[in-house]
Amino acid sequence: MNKSLFSEAAYYKPYTYKGLSGRYIHMPAATEKAKRTFVILYGQHATLERIEPIVKALTRYGDVYAVDNPGFGGMDAAYKIKEHPTLEFYSGHLKHFISEYIPADRQLTLMGISYGFQIIANTLGEDKELCSRVEMAISFVGFVSYRDFDMPLAYSLFLKSFLSNIGHTWLGGKILNMTIRPSILKLSYFIARPNDVKYKSLNKGEAKNYLSEQTWLWMVNDDRTHAATARDFWYKNDLTNLRIPVNGVHIGVPRDHLFRNSVIHEELEVMFQKMTLLELNLENHAPLDVDTEAKVSELFPATLKSMFMESRNGKAVSL
Numbered sequence: 001m002n003k004s005l006f007s008e009a010a011y012y013k014p015y016t017y018k019g020l021s022g023r024y025i026h027m028p029a030a031t032e033k034a035k036r037t038f039v040i041l042y043g044q045h046a047t048l049e050r051i052e053p054i055v056k057a058l059t060r061y062g063d064v065y066a067v068d069n070p071g072f073g074g075m076d077a078a079y080k081i082k083e084h085p086t087l088e089f090y091s092g093h094l095k096h097f098i099s100e101y102i103p104a105d106r107q108l109t110l111m112g113i114s115y116g117f118q119i120i121a122n123t124l125g126e127d128k129e130l131c132s133r134v135e136m137a138i139s140f141v142g143f144v145s146y147r148d149f150d151m152p153l154a155y156s157l158f159l160k161s162f163l164s165n166i167g168h169t170w171l172g173g174k175i176l177n178m179t180i181r182p183s184i185l186k187l188s189y190f191i192a193r194p195n196d197v198k199y200k201s202l203n204k205g206e207a208k209n210y211l212s213e214q215t216w217l218w219m220v221n222d223d224r225t226h227a228a229t230a231r232d233f234w235y236k237n238d239l240t241n242l243r244i245p246v247n248g249v250h251i252g253v254p255r256d257h258l259f260r261n262s263v264i265h266e267e268l269e270v271m272f273q274k275m276t277l278l279e280l281n282l283e284n285h286a287p288l289d290v291d292t293e294a295k296v297s298e299l300f301p302a303t304l305k306s307m308f309m310e311s312r313n314g315k316a317v318s319l
Contacts, residue, residue, distance in 0.1 A: 050217070054296050061308035135247070150260045250275060
């Protein structure tokens, strides 16, 4: 594992949940006018480093927290304490982080990236008291049901047929740990390259760096957790019966190569008190390859930026 890809910046702080060790970020608001308090959850195949440009871009509108999910980003997995990485487990983790690390007087803007939004939606569906503290819930290319997926065959064969169906058990996790190696991962990315908009646009040197980063991301995520959570959201998880008394925003990608974005639109409009639907001009699912604060700011729709300038918080949390 290339440890140098973990940041040593001072704003990365230790975080624990039920004895599991991870990290979180808290960045203050950039100005006194930036009054929101954001909490960001990434999805799978991510680290805090990968979403740092999003965190920094949001400081223009408020102070920002981002926290590891157990089993991802280098954080200890639930299996270490003989628990399973279910949606309920992750909801407990999010509620713990909010109650223990964020001042109780702050109104919150929760942003979930991909699977991170499913965790947020489930948490709000479980905890109506928390809903009263949330002024906005944002789905950043998020989803809420197994019915939302529409993946190309190359992704489906590797991710669904191999990764999730084999790796969700104890023995399967061991098999994955032995078989998911850099050479196999790079071969898998090469096979899937026609469907990977970013990868196929890179020159030889850029492609080499991209594969190294992607391989590292696989190596720092717990294999069994990756497989078990994927199996749940591909085959079981369905939150469409929830009714959540919170205003929401869904930022989707019409050409998303993993999801039926129109279906997600319909589901969220029923689930949330009010849902604003926005679109990104991207060619694939993940916006996490946007690698600078400036590029993230350009990516945010103007409507969203305008919404961020309003808040129920009376003051900013700034330096």
